[in-house]
Amino acid sequence: xxxxxxxxxxxxxxxxxxxxxxxxxxxxxxxxxxxxxxxxxxxxxxxxxxxxxxxxxxxxxxxxxxxxxxxxxxxxxxxxxxxxxxxxxxxxxxxxxxxxxxxxxxxxxxxxxxxxxxxxxxxxxxxxxxxxxxxxxxxxxxxxxxxxxxxxxxxxxxxxxxxxxxxxxxxxxxxxxxxxxxxxxxxxxxxxxxxxxxxxxxxxxxxxxxxxxxxxxxxxxxxxxxxxxxxxxxxxxxxxxxxxxxxxxxxxxxxxxxxxxxxxxxxxxxxxxxxxxxxxxxxxxxxxxxxxxxxxxxxxxxxxxxxxxxxxxxxxxxxxxxxxxxxxxxxxxxxxxxxxxxxxxxxxxxx
Amino acid sequence: xxxxxxxxxxxxxxxxxxxxxxxxxxxxxxxxxxxxxxxxxxxxxxxxxxxxxxxxxxxxxxxxxxxxxxxxxxxxxxxxxxxxxxxxxxxxxxxxxxxxxxxxxxxxxxxxxxxxxxxxxxxxxxxxxxxxxxxxxxxxxxxxxxxxxxxxxxxxxxxxxxxxxxxxxxxxxxxxxxxxxxxxxxxxxxxxxxxxxxxxxxxxxxxxxxxxxxxxxxxxxxxxxxxxxxxxxxxxxxxxxxxxxxxxxxxxxxxxxxxxxxxxxxxxxxxxxxxxxxxxxxxxxxxxxxxxxxxxxxxxxxxxxxxxxxxxxxxxxxxxxxxxxxxxxx
Numbered sequence: 307x308x309x310x311x312x313x314x315x316x317x318x319x320x321x322x323x324x325x326x327x328x329x330x331x332x333x334x335x336x337x338x339x340x341x342x343x344x345x346x347x348x349x350x351x352x353x354x355x356x357x358x359x360x361x362x363x364x365x366x367x368x369x370x371x372x373x374x375x376x377x378x379x380x381x382x383x384x385x386x387x388x389x390x391x392x393x394x395x396x397x398x399x400x401x402x403x404x405x406x407x408x409x410x411x412x413x414x415x416x417x418x419x420x421x422x423x424x425x426x427x428x429x430x431x432x433x434x435x436x437x438x439x440x441x442x443x444x445x446x447x448x449x450x451x452x453x454x455x456x457x458x459x460x461x462x463x464x465x466x467x468x469x470x471x472x473x474x475x476x477x478x479x480x481x482x483x484x485x486x487x488x489x490x491x492x493x494x495x496x497x498x499x500x501x502x503x504x505x506x507x508x509x510x511x512x513x514x515x516x517x518x519x520x521x522x523x524x525x526x527x528x529x530x531x532x533x534x535x536x537x538x539x540x541x542x543x544x545x546x547x548x549x550x551x552x553x554x555x556x557x558x559x560x561x562x563x564x565x566x567x568x569x570x571x572x573x574x575x576x577x578x579x580x581x582x583x584x585x586x587x588x589x590x591x592x593x594x595x596x597x598x599x600x601x602x603x604x605x606x607x608x609x610x611x612x613x614x615x616x617x618x619x620x621x622x623x624x625x626x627x628x629x630x631x632x633x634x635x636x637x638x639x640x641x642x643x644x645x646x647x648x649x650x651x652x653x654x655x656x657x
Numbered sequence: 658x659x660x661x662x663x664x665x666x667x668x669x670x671x672x673x674x675x676x677x678x679x680x681x682x683x684x685x686x687x688x689x690x691x692x693x694x695x696x697x698x699x700x701x702x703x704x705x706x707x708x709x710x711x712x713x714x715x716x717x718x719x720x721x722x723x724x725x726x727x728x729x730x731x732x733x734x735x736x737x738x739x740x741x742x743x744x745x746x747x748x749x750x751x752x753x754x755x756x757x758x759x760x761x762x763x764x765x766x767x768x769x770x771x772x773x774x775x776x777x778x779x780x781x782x783x784x785x786x787x788x789x790x791x792x793x794x795x796x797x798x799x800x801x802x803x804x805x806x807x808x809x810x811x812x813x814x815x816x817x818x819x820x821x822x823x824x825x826x827x828x829x830x831x832x833x834x835x836x837x838x839x840x841x842x843x844x845x846x847x848x849x850x851x852x853x854x855x856x857x858x859x860x861x862x863x864x865x866x867x868x869x870x871x872x873x874x875x876x877x878x879x880x881x882x883x884x885x886x887x888x889x890x891x892x893x894x895x896x897x898x899x900x901x902x903x904x905x906x907x908x909x910x911x912x913x914x915x916x917x918x919x920x921x922x923x924x925x926x927x928x929x930x931x932x933x934x935x936x937x938x939x940x941x942x943x944x945x946x947x948x949x950x951x952x953x954x955x956x957x958x959x960x961x962x963x964x965x966x967x968x969x970x971x972x973x974x975x976x977x978x979x980x981x982x983x984x985x986x987x
Binding site for chain 1: 670671674675678679682796797801803805807808809815872918919922923925929930940941944945947952953956959967
């Protein structure tokens, strides 16, 4: 399932900084702390990562042990109750985090690498190579991926986790490749690249050392959206029974819950909790991505209005006074580059 | 004109790719449908195995792969998809697919259009009124709902409305025992069964439209012509709709085409959760039963439908915005 289009397309708003002065991730960490959405997303993701790395210490019981009474309601002993085979739901949920996160990061990683490889090469090589590669990208982009994955998984007869990672990774790169390609195309004639070529740098260095660093935010955004897609697609596949039903993961929990009519027989939490976790994990990635959008496109940053500013219709002569009024409205200290749009935003309703 | 031809050419190429893929995958994968059937019935004698092989494997005639490929194309063009081998043994696949198609078209078609229209409008409104509660509350909410798995929202809906409140039915497209006809009773029954699935698709997919439209409109609002329109003293409503809206909606149209595939994928799961007898439900059933002819036909149908929608949306964009065709010429 490809995530929807231009929502997740950050626009490169500032000129590239020379690599030597750039501390990787500095702006990202800064935005993380100051944007509420990014903090929420990061904390959520961190929570799940902790669950995935230390499940043995956190989970109260062995997730596969069918030693408890089946179909128990939530109680102090079993916080979420038990399944119809007598397994503890909470332990399954905690151990399931590991499987899901592995799939998300591995498939996301593979797809992102492929995106970078194909997208950047297509744009850099140009000519016929570009034509062929972009045709490939477009074809894979319009063909609905999920039915394709279903058909492949059906032929694989009980796909394991590794199969799923490979299939998801090999099919999810098209959107990112397209974005990266258009970004590189716009960069191709910039002066700093020309300078590098004149200096005599090899193509390899130009791509890896000059182009890629300017696109880190786009690459990270691609990774985040591919991770969302991988999580949802994997959960969907496991839900319809195409994963490995004996593995412990959120998707397989949903599969067993559905097969045992959990919703109708009173064990509603068995079906609701894994889905909630999938939703939360997806939401964490999506929030981080949203924050990334705001970093790279200042126009999208939240507009804060001063509490008691009267609604003055936009006066074309008094630009400066309007600008002064909105000066103090940025509490997160981000540059006023977005104030211009914010200006028009507040004037829009008054007009 | 050249633009339309290019788009048509692309459509043909993608359809060719999809059909070829449909042809290649079963032949590349380990095992074959015959082996799958044999594995599930361990007591077959050699005569039975031979009969099954003839039944299942000789649809395309023997001969080289290339030969089979051409025969396959001939079958596709004449809508000869063979017969279902397990789901409903002996029924022509074509008949089964045509039975399921109207349900999916109704459910997915209507909800997608409604989601697109409503989402675009809300996004436009939300960008127009930046800084108000509408803009600060809605986008984060919809960013989150957009990441929700379709089927989970469906499960929640069933739990809330069917299991707990008992207000709406928990599955199927019409009540057991109701006879399909054009009476008000039957139509009402169908609509009642379609509310929950439709709502599920609507809630999960609307987020995308709202966010794209909002982002586009924000960019458009900074343009000079919007400023000019306001300076001319036009009513805000008119500026928002005719100037900003019509320009901001363009990327959304292309986006609509591209995410149609996404909506179809989600709809497959929703149909599965609600046992709604549409194309997606049939596909998943076919996968479960290893009914390969049915599976292939459905996959082809879904793919070609999505591709056709993309083509239509592209041409619609070209008609609305002549700049796209100009860009092609440049």
